[in-house]
Amino acid sequence: MLQVQYIRDNRDEVIERLRIKNFDATTVIDDVKILDEERRNLQKELDDALAESNKIAKEIGALYKQGKRDEAEKMKARTVELKQLSKDLGDKLANVVNDLEAKLVLIPNLPHASVPSGKTADDNELVHQEGDVPQLFESALPHWDLIKKYDIIDFDLGNKVTGAGFPFYKGKGAKLQRALINFFLDKALDAGYTEFQPPLMVNEDSGYGTGQLPDKDGQMYHVGEDNLYLVPTAEVPITNIYRNVILKAEDLPIKNAAYSSCFRREAGSWGAHVRGLNRLHQFDKVEIVHIAHPDHSYEDLEQMRDHVALLVRALGLPFRILKLCGGDLSFTSALTYDFEVWSAAQQRWLEVSSVSNFESFQANRMKLRFKDSDGKTKLAHTLNGSALALPRIVAALLENNQTPQGIKIPNVLFPYTGFELIS
RNA sequence: GGAGAGGUGGGUGAGUGGCUGAAACCAACAGUUUGCUAAACUGUCGUACCUGUGAAGGGUACCGGGGGUUCGAAUCCCCCCCUCUCCGCCA
Known part of the structure; x- marks a missing residue:
């Protein structure tokens, strides 16, 4: 706030x-x-x-x-x-x-001066696009058919054991998940991030700290018996590490990365456009979080943007970066870049990452401060981004890389998968 | 699940009704000394809000959280939360 x-x-x-x-x-x-x-x-x-x-x-x-x-x-x-x-x-x-x-708490964060005006996602500003859109062969399939064909992700089993939106990953599908997670984490470490394995449940205070509570409590799974919430993103535990903390100026920027499963109820947001891996109740994600000095937080944002671009590029996926317009910007964000990859069989862009600077909006709520070199205690800036969210990356990989012989794995993943083709 | 102990400033830890926003030590920061490092010495050293606003200064609150007793509570009483130890169970 x-x-x-x-x-x-x-x-x-x-x-x-x-x-x-x-x-x-x-x-x-x-x-x-x-x-x-x-x-x-x-x-x-x-x-x-x-x-x-x-x-x-x-x-x-x-x-x-x-x-x-x-x-x-x-x-x-x-x-x-x-x-x-x-x-x-x-x-x-x-x-x-x-x-x-x-x-x-009713007042949204102030948008950064560079945020374009606009009402909907159509008004977002395209700031970058790269990669060639693949031309698929005649009998190419959308990912929800591919996963059945190669028996790598099983929604029916998930339905039986848990419910809709909780798929099983099997065989090479499971290995591919593990490969992507490790690849993303290794890249984060290369970029100077500290790796965390956070708790997957958080208490009420943490929910308030990052702003999921009190408004969006319906979006989190709540364990009533112990009054804990399943994390909707690793952002929640990782940022709350610094709740009620006064850092030193020389500690900044703090750069943390964490892999976690993410749990979202997604109440009321299901429809035809969310088939297959497009929207799940449980999914995997590597998240990066920065705690930055207010004078330098936008340099951090650009750095994070570059990092995410590097990941998508390495996987060989055509992608574009959008600067969100005022109308599409979230309540808490001052500036957000969305990353979208092209999903060749669905013929649409899929959002795979959202990189945001919240400036002091979150920090004010959770009292995240630092002592500046002038001796004054000030609010720090918080930033986070996905690097990356798995399911839609998998969807795009499967669709874009399909050949009559099978699905080609990107070179950078060979050391992690141990195989080059899903057939 | 059973039993016990305990939650005080960045840390250790004193403090059982007023002289305690809180001893002492450690850490940290600044300075003196110094060929360098170390040591020694001196000083500073919580947060929030109000007031003042260039600073200083003044006021209030906070010793896990909430409530109560009292002219007065870190200290006494009640409720809640959390942590630790031992036993049991167990990945």
Whole structure:
């Protein structure tokens, strides 16, 4: 969430920039200003009342020591009043703070100055495209048929054992998964990332920290018995490592990478366009997370973008990079690049990575700060991106690389798969 | 699952009702000394909010979380959470 102080000092600018996200913030910002002023006034009154209480308590203590019981008893009358007063003020203050918070969480992150205006995904800006679109032979199949033909991924078994969206990977399909994960992780290590294996369940505080809670709780699987959530992405545990932490400036940037299974309920988002591997309840992903100095976070973003491009390129997949327009940008993001690979049999682009700079939006919520060289404690910037998400990469690989003889594995994966063809 | 112990500042750890936002030590930072390193010495050394706003200064809150007793709570009482140890079970 945004910092109150920033809103207070830059009202018009905030409203103006949020227009890019097609968000009219006028009312909520003015509410925030009013509530914030109320909060400060109440705070002052409360502090004054408590200060007087403290002073009297000290005097009473002193009087008791001198044996002046009567005088002490007399002073107690005022403390009764003050106690009631501070209780009332405290209650009022708590209410105002609650209302203020409730308003603040409604305000999206400010888009970066370079974000194009626009309403839908059609307005996203194409910033890069490379690779040749493969020409498939006559009897080429979409991946959901290929996986059956070669018996490498089994949705029916998943349906039987768990339910829709939980496939089994078998034989060379399973090996291919493992190969991709290891390939992605090795590349991350080459690029200077620290590898983590995070817990696959997180507590409530972590859900709030990265913003899945309170709004998007329906998207996570909840283990009620222990009040834990299955991670929708490794971003959640990896970023929450730094919740309530004050780092040193020289620690930045922190670059972490983690492979994890990801669990998403995807309630209400199923349809014809999400066949096969296009959308799953459980999938695998390698995630990269940066904690960056505010002055350099956009350099980090470019670095991450380059890293993801390197991965897709190495796999030989035609891809394009889009800069999301204001309307398509997520609530929490300031700037996002989407990576899409061409899926030859489906004849469509599939999103395989989303690389975002959240600036201090997440950091403010989870109190992720650092001590800068000027001695001041400031909010850090958080960034993350997929590097990469497996299922759609697999879908594109299968479709694009199919030949009458079988599916060709990209060269870079040979050392990991141990085979060159799925036949 | 059973039994017990415990949660205090970056760390160790003192503190059982007012003189404690918190001893001491360690770490860290700055400086003095120094051919270099080390050592020694000196100083600084929590966070948030309000006020002031160039800084300083002042006020309030925070000793796992919440509530209560009291003029006054890290300290007493109640509830909750978490961690550790031993036993049992077990990948």
